[in-house]
Amino acid sequence: MRLGLDQRFRRGVGGVVSAALAVAIITAVALYAYTNMLKPPTVSPDPVLRVLDEYLSNKVVIGPMVGGYYVLNTGSSTVVIEYLVLRDVRTESITLSKVGIDSACFTTKTTMQPGEMSTLNCRDGLILVGIVSSDGKIFVRDPKLTVPYLIPRAVPQKVLFTPEVVSSVEQYIESIDLLRMNSSTALAKLEACSMSNVRVSIKANASLVIALRSPADPSAWNILLVGYGAYGRRSNSWLTVGSTCDLNLSKAGSLRFRIKIENLSIVSGDKVEVSGSPLASPGIFPCLVNTGKQCWAEVSGTAGRVSVYVASSTSPSANVDLDPYYITGDLDENGYPEFFFVTQDFTTGSSSQVNDVITTSTRTTVTAVDSTTRPIRLILTDTPVNNTKYATAVISMRFVFWDNSADDITDNDNRIVLVVGLYDPEKSSYVYSVSLSYFELCRYRTVKPMTFSYIVKDFLLYIPSPAEIGYKNLYIAIDIFDPYGREETRNDADIVLGIEYLGLVLGVRI
Amino acid sequence: MRRAISTLLAVTLIAAVALSTFTSIFILSQRRASTSVAGLDRILDYVHQHEVTRLAAVVLGEVIRLKNLGSKPVELEYLVVLDDAVRVIKLSSGDPCESLGVDAECSHHVGRGNLLVAITKSGVLVFPEKIEFEAPPSEATVIIPIVFSFRNLNDLGKEFDIDPELIAKPYPGGSGKRGITGKTVLILPRGREDEYFNEYVTTACKGTKDNRVPFGVLVVGYDPSWLKEQLTNSTAPPRFSILLSGPKMTGQEKLCTSKEVLPLTEQGFRVKIHNFTGTIRVFDESGNVIACSSSTPGVCDNIASAVGVWYYGTVLKWSVYIDGVASYLGYYQRAPSGQGQSVSYEPYLFLGDIDGNGVVDIIFISEDAHYGSVSAINDTDDLSDYSTEPLKLVLLRVGYELGYPDGSIDGSKYAGVTLYLNLIFHDNSYPDESQLNDIDRTDWVMRILLVDEKGNEYIIREYRYQEICNYHQTLVTNTDRSKYFTKVSQSVYIPIPSSGKYWIVVAIQDPYYFEKSGSYYINDADITVGIEIIGVVPFMR
Numbered sequence A: 001m002r003l004g005l006d007q008r009f010r011r012g013v014g015g016v017v018s019a020a021l022a023v024a025i026i027t028a029v030a031l032y033a034y035t036n037m038l039k040p041p042t043v044s045p046d047p048v049l050r051v052l053d054e055y056l057s058n059k060v061v062i063g064p065m066v067g068g069y070y071v072l073n074t075g076s077s078t079v080v081i082e083y084l085v086l087r088d089v090r091t092e093s094i095t096l097s098k099v100g101i102d103s104a105c106f107t108t109k110t111t112m113q114p115g116e117m118s119t120l121n122c123r124d125g126l127i128l129v130g131i132v133s134s135d136g137k138i139f140v141r142d143p144k145l146t147v148p149y150l151i152p153r154a155v156p157q158k159v160l161f162t163p164e165v166v167s168s169v170e171q172y173i174e175s176i177d178l179l180r181m182n183s184s185t186a187l188a189k190l191e192a193c194s195m196s197n198v199r200v201s202i203k204a205n206a207s208l209v210i211a212l213r214s215p216a217d218p219s220a221w222n223i224l225l226v227g228y229g230a231y232g233r234r235s236n237s238w239l240t241v242g243s244t245c246d247l248n249l250s251k252a253g254s255l256r257f258r259i260k261i262e263n264l265s266i267v268s269g270d271k272v273e274v275s276g277s278p279l280a281s282p283g284i285f286p287c288l289v290n291t292g293k294q295c296w297a298e299v300s301g302t303a304g305r306v307s308v309y310v311a312s313s314t315s316p317s318a319n320v321d322l323d324p325y326y327i328t329g330d331l332d333e334n335g336y337p338e339f340f341f342v343t344q345d346f347t348t349g350s351s352s353q354v355n356d357v358i359t360t361s362t363r364t365t366v367t368a369v370d371s372t373t374r375p376i377r378l379i380l381t382d383t384p385v386n387n388t389k390y391a392t393a394v395i396s397m398r399f400v401f402w403d404n405s406a407d408d409i410t411d412n413d414n415r416i417v418l419v420v421g422l423y424d425p426e427k428s429s430y431v432y433s434v435s436l437s438y439f440e441l442c443r444y445r446t447v448k449p450m451t452f453s454y455i456v457k458d459f460l461l462y463i464p465s466p467a468e469i470g471y472k473n474l475y476i477a478i479d480i481f482d483p484y485g486r487e488e489t490r491n492d493a494d495i496v497l498g499i500e501y502l503g504l505v506l507g508v509r510i
Numbered sequence B: 001m002r003r004a005i006s007t008l009l010a011v012t013l014i015a016a017v018a019l020s021t022f023t024s025i026f027i028l029s030q031r032r033a034s035t036s037v038a039g040l041d042r043i044l045d046y047v048h049q050h051e052v053t054r055l056a057a058v059v060l061g062e063v064i065r066l067k068n069l070g071s072k073p074v075e076l077e078y079l080v081v082l083d084d085a086v087r088v089i090k091l092s093s094g095d096p097c098e099s100l101g102v103d104a105e106c107s108h109h110v111g112r113g114n115l116l117v118a119i120t121k122s123g124v125l126v127f128p129e130k131i132e133f134e135a136p137p138s139e140a141t142v143i144i145p146i147v148f149s150f151r152n153l154n155d156l157g158k159e160f161d162i163d164p165e166l167i168a169k170p171y172p173g174g175s176g177k178r179g180i181t182g183k184t185v186l187i188l189p190r191g192r193e194d195e196y197f198n199e200y201v202t203t204a205c206k207g208t209k210d211n212r213v214p215f216g217v218l219v220v221g222y223d224p225s226w227l228k229e230q231l232t233n234s235t236a237p238p239r240f241s242i243l244l245s246g247p248k249m250t251g252q253e254k255l256c257t258s259k260e261v262l263p264l265t266e267q268g269f270r271v272k273i274h275n276f277t278g279t280i281r282v283f284d285e286s287g288n289v290i291a292c293s294s295s296t297p298g299v300c301d302n303i304a305s306a307v308g309v310w311y312y313g314t315v316l317k318w319s320v321y322i323d324g325v326a327s328y329l330g331y332y333q334r335a336p337s338g339q340g341q342s343v344s345y346e347p348y349l350f351l352g353d354i355d356g357n358g359v360v361d362i363i364f365i366s367e368d369a370h371y372g373s374v375s376a377i378n379d380t381d382d383l384s385d386y387s388t389e390p391l392k393l394v395l396l397r398v399g400y401e402l403g404y405p406d407g408s409i410d411g412s413k414y415a416g417v418t419l420y421l422n423l424i425f426h427d428n429s430y431p432d433e434s435q436l437n438d439i440d441r442t443d444w445v446m447r448i449l450l451v452d453e454k455g456n457e458y459i460i461r462e463y464r465y466q467e468i469c470n471y472h473q474t475l476v477t478n479t480d481r482s483k484y485f486t487k488v489s490q491s492v493y494i495p496i497p498s499s500g501k502y503w504i505v506v507a508i509q510d511p512y513y514f515e516k517s518g519s520y521y522i523n524d525a526d527i528t529v530g531i532e533i534i535g536v537v538p539f540m541r
Helices: A002-038 A045-057 A163-167 A287-291 A438-444 B002-052 B153-159 B224-232 B396-401 B432-438 B465-471
Strands: A060-065 A068-073 A079-088 A093-098 A105-107 A117-122 A126-133 A138-140 A180-183 A195-206 A208-213 A221-227 A238-241 A245-248 A257-264 A272-274 A283-285 A295-310 A317-321 A326-329 A338-342 A357-359 A365-367 A370-372 A376-386 A390-403 A416-424 A429-437 A455-462 A473-480 A495-508 B055-060 B063-068 B074-082 B086-090 B105-109 B114-120 B144-147 B180-182 B184-187 B199-202 B217-222 B240-246 B254-257 B261-263 B269-283 B289-294 B308-311 B319-326 B328-336 B349-352 B361-365 B385-387 B391-394 B414-427 B444-452 B457-464 B488-495 B501-508 B515-517 B520-522 B527-540
Touching (some): A002 B002, A068 A126, A079 A117, A163 A326, A208 A272, A208 A287, A208 A338, A221 A295, A221 A338, A376 A416, A390 A438, A416 A438, A416 A455, A429 A473, A455 B488, A455 B527, A473 A495, B144 B396, B240 B349, B396 B501, B444 B488, B457 B488
Antiparallel strands (some): A126 A138, A180 A317, A195 A238, A208 A221, A208 A283, A238 A245, A376 A473, A390 A455, A390 A495, A416 A473, B180 B385, B184 B328, B217 B308, B254 B261, B361 B527, B391 B501
16 A cells, blocks of 8 residues: 555656656747747848948949049948949940059049048040949949039139249240340340359449349349440449449440349448439339430449340341340239340330431440340240140230330231240140230330330130140240341331239130 | 645746746847847838938038939938037028928028038938039139031031021022122022032143132131041141132133133132142242142142131232142132122131141131222222121030030029130221221121020120221231231120020121212221130139
């Protein structure tokens, strides 16, 4: 019985245990089955979120800009450009180009942090359609986003004729050492009186004085004194340069002289005087033209350079240096110095009278009609103009002009005085130019009294495309002429031409 | 038994605990999953909103213009601007930027600073795509070049929307009956036109004395088709376009083709030769060659180029030799105009590069042979032409380049444009000193017009004879040094009204026939007006 009970108990326990086990197993299986059966899509959201995050944070804007395209990372994660999608306009096909050394486009940057911009410069005929990033995302140019042009807030103009350029203008004049002027009374340099960094003192009769602020140092003077050696009211004309040149200018320059003084600094005791008044500001003093008499000029100080030119006879020559015919400096004190080209010496004339002529005290007739033998060509080499990037240019020029022909177009034929253009240094010629001729210029001036009124003109220049002239870096250049060398009493104008401002506006090639 | 029961209870409890643990774990995991799914939904919705909402931002000074580029209307609530610090601007109700339909635009004054982000009412952050982001390296601007590189007047007419009747060939009894008149008009008789490839054209006809003919006016330019071909074939020998005009001749002067002899006689004539390959020589009174141009290298040596305009050949006893092949020859003859009959501008227009700089010039030339003072009709009464209506060229290119297929300029977007024109002008009043007495009625030869959608014309700038005559020299005998004209650069600012569409038109005319004043003949100029290139700078509002 005991055993029976015990056995029953054991059996009972065994039954319970097995039942419990069965329940547990069934529950476990059922739970497993249930959980597995009803489990929602168990894709973990994390990778999705990461992709979405990247997707949202990857943003690139592609647009055209001067000479190429910009690719701007406007998103918040790094974008690496791997391929460029390009349209070839010649073959009308779409090509894929991997960025790198052999790529069809030059790319400034392939890895762009948020906010960074890369610029692309593609070969001619290739248009950027889109880019493919390293993680395979494609960004295309949105046609809706393609505005025709990127317009800056103001039109950018580059100043070409800066004080730096004007103060070293010799470096910009093509073959200046070979340039020669044609003159009816030849000037020759008086080497003994032409020196650098030297004390100078002048007391002289002058027919024309041009006194300007030096472009290199506005406190110093650049002066061109033109005249002939008449005996003055007070004394002879004298020139002293350094300790070795002491010249009776009335004698040595009796026919004609030009003295160019550059970077003259004056200290107390020194002077720059015309007709007895010290100069407070720069000016042009057309003594002989306006008053019929030369005026008395006194100049003293320490000069950077003194160049003295005199005529020893009345014989003509086509071999005169350009040096005495130009002077640089600021006339109107606006900070933009002028380049003055001056062939005027003495008087005015007309179609029946030779211009620029005087009779000296020794009754010698001196004709000072000067002209250029070749253009004075100023090539502004500091600013190359790339014809792949630019299609048009506008040059704004401020200048003054005067000539000595009382009856204008009756005295002179219509000849070119000024050319503005785009110059090809490889071919030594203009690829496009416009010009100003005498018939227009003479309308802007009064002959007597000689006054100066500034003219501003804009010149449109066409820039030939690479297809027309090849890939070029062109320069803005100007040619200056005095085209009048005298034909009896006609075509004998002498001029004063001052070029002050040259501004360049470039138009993009689209 | 009791133990058995307690064991059973314990097992049941263990099972219950295990079950509830399992169940709670299960429920928890379920909840987590459903939370994730709901979050994902919202993210997807945000992404969708974000993707379909697109704004373009154009910065104009302190004002930002937003344009809805997306596919759904956008309701904006905030603009976030980075100044020195981040500023959040809440858009007031009624602000134009509050609600933007598809493709709609609005402007908002944000002051200094950069628009970083716009926030919609539903909370979506929209990063505006800045079209003019940082206005990249501003070393250049937009100057739209307008050139006249067209092979023929039909193509030119399409580009500039010229009234076709004004440039149609003046066949007798046919089209081309409006534009120019005078005592006689130039017509193109049937059979006097050859359109062949490589037709032989020469002044050296069989049996002629010196192989050349006198001319009144000679225009020689590089042919537009050659300029175009040169772009792909730089070694192509030059081809020329030639216009020859003259007064009555003796009948001995001839131009020959392979098939026929064209005597330059009758009442005056014009000859147009296009696409000419060969040699052109200009001779002076003594028979010296003063200018020469040829398709064959070496033929002309160092003689000055014949490319250009040559006036008063018959007066100065100059003549021209032409010998080569051409693809077009038109021989126009003067015929009495009768009662007010006019012809088109076609015989008076020339397309070609007359200064050798590679750019085609368009030239209107009513001068034929003579110059004159107050004591004569400048071009003689037979040859004095004048316009009955102006020739108008619509500068559609400006609008095309600004993105308007109808060539218009949108006044609401553009405040104005500046035109830079490179022009030539010449007339036949001589001497130049008294041209203002000879031509004393002030009238215009070129006009810049603004035209609105209704066709109303507004005169912006007139180039009147009395201004433009100052730039030329009528008679030049020393052609290598002195110039009839040089290119005149002009700039014209055109203000554009603030709404509506506008077109810029260049109009050209010869306003002078002749008037008798006592014993004087005045207002009798014939003229040459040419345009080489126009540059257009648009100014945004």
